Amino acid sequence: MMxxxxxxxxxxxxxxxxxxxxxxxTAIAAAAQALLTGSREQAQAAGAAExxxxxxxxxxxxxxxxxxxxQQPVARDLRDISSALKMLSDLERIGDQAADIAELTxxxxxxxxxxxxxxxxxxxxxxxxVAGSVAAFVQADLDLATxxxxxxxxxxxxxxxxxxxxxxxxxxxQSAAGQALDLLMVAKYFERIGDxxxxxxxxxxxxxxxxxxxx
Amino acid sequence: MAPIIxxxxxxxxxxxxxALRGITMDLPANQITAxxxxxxxxxxxxxxxLDRMNDLVPTVSIRGRxxxxxxxxxxxxxxxxxxxxxxxxxxxxxxxxxxxxxxNVAYGPRTHGIRDRGRLDxxxxxxxxxxxxxxxxxxxxxxxxxxxxGGQQQRLCIARALAVEPDVLLMDEATSALDPISAxxxxxxxxxxxxxxxxxxxxxxxxxxxxxxxxxxFFLLGEVIEYGPTGQLFSMPRDKRxxxxxxxxxx
Numbered sequence: 001m002m003x004x005x006x007x008x009x010x011x012x013x014x015x016x017x018x019x020x021x022x023x024x025x026t027a028i029a030a031a032a033q034a035l036l037t038g039s040r041e042q043a044q045a046a047g048a049a050e051x052x053x054x055x056x057x058x059x060x061x062x063x064x065x066x067x068x069x070x071q072q073p074v075a076r077d078l079r080d081i082s083s084a085l086k087m088l089s090d091l092e093r094i095g096d097q098a099a100d101i102a103e104l105t106x107x108x109x110x111x112x113x114x115x116x117x118x119x120x121x122x123x124x125x126x127x128x129x130v131a132g133s134v135a136a137f138v139q140a141d142l143d144l145a146t147x148x149x150x151x152x153x154x155x156x157x158x159x160x161x162x163x164x165x166x167x168x169x170x171x172x173x174q175s176a177a178g179q180a181l182d183l184l185m186v187a188k189y190f191e192r193i194g195d196x197x198x199x200x201x202x203x204x205x206x207x208x209x210x211x212x213x214x215x
Numbered sequence: 216m217a218p219i220i221x222x223x224x225x226x227x228x229x230x231x232x233x234a235l236r237g238i239t240m241d242l243p244a245n246q247i248t249a250x251x252x253x254x255x256x257x258x259x260x261x262x263x264x265l266d267r268m269n270d271l272v273p274t275v276s277i278r279g280r281x282x283x284x285x286x287x288x289x290x291x292x293x294x295x296x297x298x299x300x301x302x303x304x305x306x307x308x309x310x311x312x313x314x315x316x317x318x319n320v321a322y323g324p325r326t327h328g329i330r331d332r333g334r335l336d337x338x339x340x341x342x343x344x345x346x347x348x349x350x351x352x353x354x355x356x357x358x359x360x361x362x363x364x365g366g367q368q369q370r371l372c373i374a375r376a377l378a379v380e381p382d383v384l385l386m387d388e389a390t391s392a393l394d395p396i397s398a399x400x401x402x403x404x405x406x407x408x409x410x411x412x413x414x415x416x417x418x419x420x421x422x423x424x425x426x427x428x429x430x431x432x433f434f435l436l437g438e439v440i441e442y443g444p445t446g447q448l449f450s451m452p453r454d455k456r457x458x459x460x461x462x463x464x465x466x
Contacts, residue, residue, distance in 0.1 A: 003462075003463045003464060006463070073450070073462070074421070074450070074461045074462060075449060075462050076458060079451075100334075
């Protein structure tokens with residue numbers, strides 16, 4: 001085989017991307033747990049995952065640059081590697097936002113019952129979208145990538161609902177305005193994580209079709 | 216834009232062996248077209264049909280047409296010498312004549328009847344400038360061309376091709392025998408020459424095709440499998456065989 005070494009490195013790239021996606025899911029889940037239970041351990045776990053994400057991002061970036069330099073890839077290989085490079089930035093931002101949520105949990109305190117359900121759903125949706133986008137890349141699954149893009153509508157809808165929940169709580173005097181603002185930021189971070197997962201899915205589309213556009 | 220050269224259902228046989236199996240292809244003017252493909256795919260054979268270099272091979276038979284500016288170059292009575300003035304060739308291995316640098320470049324114009332010293336001087340200087348070698352040889356025009364480096368010899372051969380004021384330049388792996396720096400100079404030169412000439416180049420160096428050419432044709436077993444804008448062919452090839460070849464998964 002003329003390119004067995006190259007193929008092995010491409011597989012390594014995919015494996016590392018899966019690891020990175022997994023760390024992002026861990027960071028989001030830990031941040032959500034910290035939010036819902038007030039656990040300091042979970043908040044710290046989210047921070048630790050974020051630092052690991054940063055380290056792995058640089059490692060994968062190095063691998064991509066080495067592949068570009070040594071293999072001078074074209075066609076599918078070029079799209080694969082350049083997509084991975086672009087996805088790295090989005091996955092790294094997802095890690096940052098999970099850590100930001102974990103940071104905010106120091107101030108949010110016990111969640112009011114009414115707001116909890118939708119925020120929990122946002123966390124689950126974020127994890128689902130991130131996992132789906134990375135799986136779509138590794139499996140070159142265009143349908144899965146499209147599903148991630150479409151799932152973002154649900155995420156946007158959830159953000160509106162959380163905002164509505166918080167407004168009602170403030171009006172009813174059941175939540176301090178400061179806590180409501182912090183929770184709104186948390187919701188915004190989850191919503192942004194969804195946007196980054198959409199970006200990842202769009203790069204998956206590019207790596208498969210050569211175009212980022214729908215259809 | 217009308218093509219400067221058009222091949223129509225071009226077939227070429229070496230004896231009974233088909234080397235080109237019905238090539239139909241438009242080559243646009245003032246563009247660089249790269250022909251790529253594995254050894255024996257027919258790309259060099261195709262290049263040589265464009266200035267009738269295969270005429271010299273005794274067992275060759277050709278069907279179909281090659282139109283240069285609308286006229287079939289294989290039409291009976293076509294003046295091949297005149298054709299080769301319009302369509303020049305640069306080969307893989309630099310092949311300067313064993314004479315002075317000046318006489319190498321003046322050889323073609325003299326063959327075409329130019330004797331006036333002043334005019335020859337002007338042609339030699341202009342051609343050497345065009346081939347980006349004037350500054351290196353202006354003080355030793357009377358010295359033997361065989362004393363030049365490989366890269367200089369190849370640029371001299373390009374100057375020699377330019378001296379007869381061709382329309383089209385065919386290049387058959389013109390940089391493959393050169394070191395990377397000399398090859399890079401020739402690539403730069405090719406990009407400059409594009410303003411005035413149509414360039415069709417055979418190359419085994421895929422990166423070179425990607426760097427230099429506007430359009431790329433992928434040949435396989437005597438057929439053109441895919442032909443299109445270079446950026447598209449190298450980023451999003453349409454045919455699976457093209458993808459396999461350019462990514463090195465071939466064979």
